[in-house]
Amino acid sequence: xxxxxxxxxxxxxxxxxxxxxxxxxxxxxxxxxxxxxxxxxxxxxxxxxxxxxxxxxxxxxxxxxxxxxxxxxxxxxxxxxxxxxxxxxxxxxxxxxxxxxxxxxxxxxxxxxxxxxxxxxxxxxxxxxxxxxxxxxxxxxxxxxxxxxxxxxxxxxxxxxxxxxxxxxxxxxxxxxxxxxxxxxxxxxxxxxxxxxxxxxxxxxxxxxxxxxxxxxxxxxxxxxxxxxxxxxxxxxxxxxxxxxxxxxxxxxxxxxxxxxxxxxxxxxxxxxxxxxxxxxxxxxxxxxxxxxxxxxxxxxxxxx
Amino acid sequence: xxxxxxxxxxxxxxxxxxxxxxxxxxxxxxxxxxxxxxxxxxxxxxxxxxxxxxxxxxxxxxxxxxxxxxxxxxxxxxxxxxxxxxxxxxxxxxxxxxxxxxxxxxxxxxxxxxxxxxxxxxxxxxxxxxxxxxxxxxxxxxxxxxxxxxxxxxxxxxxxxxxxxxxxxxxxxxxxxxxxxxxxxxxxxxxx
Numbered sequence: 001x002x003x004x005x006x007x008x009x010x011x012x013x014x015x016x017x018x019x020x021x022x023x024x025x026x027x028x029x030x031x032x033x034x035x036x037x038x039x040x041x042x043x044x045x046x047x048x049x050x051x052x053x054x055x056x057x058x059x060x061x062x063x064x065x066x067x068x069x070x071x072x073x074x075x076x077x078x079x080x081x082x083x084x085x086x087x088x089x090x091x092x093x094x095x096x097x098x099x100x101x102x103x104x105x106x107x108x109x110x111x112x113x114x115x116x117x118x119x120x121x122x123x124x125x126x127x128x129x130x131x132x133x134x135x136x137x138x139x140x141x142x143x144x145x146x147x148x149x150x151x152x153x154x155x156x157x158x159x160x161x162x163x164x165x166x167x168x169x170x171x172x173x174x175x176x177x178x179x180x181x182x183x184x185x186x187x188x189x190x191x192x193x194x195x196x197x198x199x200x201x202x203x204x205x206x207x208x209x210x211x212x213x214x215x216x217x218x219x220x221x222x223x224x225x226x227x228x229x230x231x232x233x234x235x236x237x238x239x240x241x242x243x244x245x246x247x248x249x250x251x252x253x254x255x256x257x258x259x260x261x262x263x264x265x266x267x268x269x270x271x272x273x274x275x276x277x278x279x280x281x282x283x284x285x286x287x288x289x290x291x292x293x294x295x296x297x298x299x300x301x302x303x304x305x
Numbered sequence: 306x307x308x309x310x311x312x313x314x315x316x317x318x319x320x321x322x323x324x325x326x327x328x329x330x331x332x333x334x335x336x337x338x339x340x341x342x343x344x345x346x347x348x349x350x351x352x353x354x355x356x357x358x359x360x361x362x363x364x365x366x367x368x369x370x371x372x373x374x375x376x377x378x379x380x381x382x383x384x385x386x387x388x389x390x391x392x393x394x395x396x397x398x399x400x401x402x403x404x405x406x407x408x409x410x411x412x413x414x415x416x417x418x419x420x421x422x423x424x425x426x427x428x429x430x431x432x433x434x435x436x437x438x439x440x441x442x443x444x445x446x447x448x449x450x451x452x453x454x455x456x457x458x459x460x461x462x463x464x465x466x467x468x469x470x471x472x473x474x475x476x477x478x479x480x481x482x483x484x485x486x487x488x489x490x491x492x493x494x495x496x497x
Binding site for chain 1: 327329332333336337340341343344345348349354357358361362365366369370371372373426427430445446449450477480481484
């Protein structure tokens with residue numbers, strides 16, 4: 001009769017025989033298929049692949065550079081209080097060479113646009129519209145160039161908080177976020193009112209009444225949506241509880257993290273580009289974190305396309 | 306040696322992050338580093354090379370697709386193994402029966418001094434292992450082949466540590482019974 005030790009030794013020996021497997025053939029097949037296998041975007045770490053990205057990204061990055069230079073210039077060349085000296089004189093075209101020696105770290109776009117973001121101004125941009133935001137407190141993470149900010153690097157229930165900006169232009173708002181694959185509208189919403197109307201009618205979201213808002217002078221509407229506490233995402237189409245899709249993607253562009261999620265949305269028309277700012281949190285999210293997200297929205301300065 | 310592999314994986318976080326951003330070359334490097342080991346694990350769980358290849362192909366593509374959703378790149382190892390095991394499970398379910406794939410050693414193979422005493426042991430183990438559920442096979446392979454500590458096994462499988470312990474105990478008891486069955490005399494032999 002075998003002892004436990006004998007059995008373990010025999011099983012380990014048996015498992016370690018025939019160790020000459022090579023996955024090269026399979027690996028070749030997999031790598032060949034990567035080009036036709038798009039990555040699924042995560043809500044908080046999305047890989048954006050809209051057809052308009054290149055054009056918008058070029059405009060956005062160019063605008064971002066202008067915004068940063070202007071901001072640096074305003075910081076370096078004096079404040080309204082007038083501390084005196086040459087820097088106090090307004091200069092329409094700030095010299096980059098002047099700015100370099102004393103660039104405050106907090107106003108630079110992060111050289112690696114992923115990770116912890118220091119308090120202060122950051123260029124935040126989705127594909128279509130560049131904007132600056134003020135990070136009002138510590139422990140904000142994100143990918144500014146993808147329009148993503150997350151408090152404490154945690155956007156999950158029960159106490160996470162995160163925000164994401166979409167500038168897709170065309171939004172296919174599902175009639176039912178759980179049955180999104182069969183309730184995708186034939187035509188996208190292309191105006192603030194159309195997006196708000198579709199979201200207000202979305203099943204199970206307990207939408208608030210839309211409220212007129214203005215962000216950086218751009219008018220739009222705000223609406224709050226909810227994900228039911230008893231939602232079971234695994235019973236939804238492909239496990240997604242989706243709010244909307246965008247052109248060229250077959251799965252939701254925006255989907256919820258967890259049941260109980262609350263989404264405060266700002267839907268704006270920024271010189272013809274439909275911008276959706278989505279701040280998400282939960283009942284257990286600290287009020288300060290929610291307040292910081294709202295403060296970030298209030299701080300937005302758009303660089304219109 | 307498998308333990309050394311884990312140390313290398315821990316240093317691949319940068320590759321993971323780059324692959325998350327859609328860098329195919331980074332993912333190719335990442336996949337190259339894990340594919341053989343994935344195949345070995347899948348082959349041992351499924352007991353069939355064709356099924357194992359199908360499973361790792363599906364797993365490697367799923368990992369690529371879902372990488373942007375991995376929140377913590379440092380957890381890539383456990384996350385990717387979980388996807389592999391799901392793929393193994395899916396492949397296994399495609400087969401109404403586990404395809405027989407016994408690879409018996411030649412009858413004249415000398416006895417090894419590592420506890421693998423006979424062809425019969427292999428035969429009995431193969432039969433005993435095939436009688437285990439997928440969940441039990443996975444625990445045995447992760448723990449006794451990959452040398453993952455039981456708490457890491459639990460993490461990979463997404464189950465409590467106690468459950469992992471229980472599954473391992475049950476699985477090893479089944480395998481021991483399979484080995485002992487060979488050692489017991491048959492009814493006819495006992496009657497002589």
